[in-house]
Amino acid sequence: MTTGLVPSRLHAVDALRTASVGLRTRRLRAALSALGIMIGIAAMVAVLGLSESSKSELLAQLDRLGTNLLTVQAGTGIGIGSGELPDEAAGMISRIGPVETTSSVSAVDANVYKNDLVPSGRTGGITVQAVDINLLDTLAGSVADGKFLDAATANYPTAVLGSVAAQRLGIRTVTGTQQIWLGDQWFTVIGVLNQFELNPDLDRAALIGQGAAETYLDHDNVPTSILVRVNPDYVDEVTAVLAATANPQNPEEVEVARPSDALEAKEAANDAFTALLLGLGAVALLVGGVGIANVMVISVLERRAEIGLRRALGATKRHVAVQFLGEALLLSAVGGAGGVVLGWIVTGIYARVRGWSTLVPPVAIVGGFVAALLIGAVAGLYPATRAARLSPTEALHST
């Protein structure tokens, strides 16, 4: 039935104005309830941002180091073997088609001291390794100071120190005159290396040339491990044949590993941790939502007179519901936007400290904001319905 009455109307812009009344007149309470949502969203955005930033860092790291480095090691332990690879292992491996370079490392049975006065046994955990002169190329390593072994220095009593070994021996810069007491001989330090990201064992070693090892330390240079750089397209194929090629008689005594796998495994562990933190963020968000619902219920109780007045001025139940739902949405939108910004800042600061590039995935930004709005809508629904159902006469008589 038509009554001919022009219905009450509330423009969208006015709906927004009325929805913001509570926020403008009760600022501290609004700020505190938005803070709950903000913390939840910030936690989620930061977790996703940090995870993404660290992932991008890992990809950059893998890209730099390559995933095509394989290590061949002699297995050690009871019933496994001697801990050495056959003499000819490096040569045989280098004949596998897709193998680009090989570099052998042989552990020397000798200790290193700062000088000949240091009591024996205080080795500082530094090992001695006789290495090929192409080691740095194979491992994508770099020299921090001085230079690496070359065809000439590899035959003389010279040593290049891994980063940890250099630190323990108190050598920061290379002067060319520093000597260390290595296997009862003086060796001149000619270089210090940067950290090896894929082979931390070598960081704790003093590296000497194979010629020098043979001449001065009477070492047989039988490789304990061989580092193999292969064509990236044939990594799996080479991995499959590597053990049998290195030691055809006892392939089971050979361990083949891909150091980049460790980085990926670390990332997988991080992923699990990320999921856990996301869950914690979601709990924080939920608590924030409950906070908003609580504040809105109190607001409806406190503003009964205002609701009565609005009904008297011509507001329909829907207008009242829209006002309070709008207020909850505004609260959560403010919290959500603040949370996204805060999450971004946290990610930025942490990434900068770690030297990563800041990367906050768009899904975290949009998703964070939408999640805040959804929480606000759910939290505001009950108070809004309650406000709308309030009888105008009852509302007007509350003070």
Next chain:
Amino acid sequence: MTVAVAEDRVAPAGGADVVLSLRRVSKEYPTTPPVRALRGVDFTVTRGELVGVVGPSGSGKSTLLHIMGTLDRPTAGEVTVAGYDVASLSDKDMSALRSRHIGFVFQQFHLLSGYTALDNVADGLLYTGANLATRRELARGALEKVDLGHRLNHVATLMSGGERQRVAVARALVGQPSIVLADEPTGNLDTKNSEAIVELIRQINAEGVTFVVITHNREIADAFPRTIGLRDGSIEYDTEGKR
């Protein structure tokens, strides 16, 4: 400037000048035991009238105001406001009727805190669909009419009691309603401010605005051209045509 209201209203029974009509109106609250707040109340208010409704506490004044203002429905009887039979209106229609045809003035003023006098009055038109500029323009005129043209941008809730009630009167008038219902408009004011508000209502009524003022103060009600006395939910006396 006025807000355009295109309506197809049915002419009320009893003549075009009848703004409010109550026929055998009763209201019973379903409490235990049930309370009969109004018992067969019967009167009409014509355009331009100034009516005082007076009665002691519990006489049914507030219930009568709610029913006249379409904030509540009667249990029995007929209510017609501005030509609309309230029984045939939905809740939404009653809101529409209030937004365009009924102005309210309350004892507690009911002004929005933090809002200026201008915006409080402009909110009287909030649900008519008029835009903010129009609402403020009309609100300015209404505030000037109640001598508050110099206080437009003052926060209403920080004003004196008398000024606050004048802001509330301006809000009731801003939409040019068919009738203004005032519920104890002097109840929270001192004698001087009460007199000023009564005088203001008289002035506005003289310009043609229909008023029904509910009060417990017999002196105030008796000073109006017409007084309806309520007792125990029934009309005790009505001075219509006797003054």
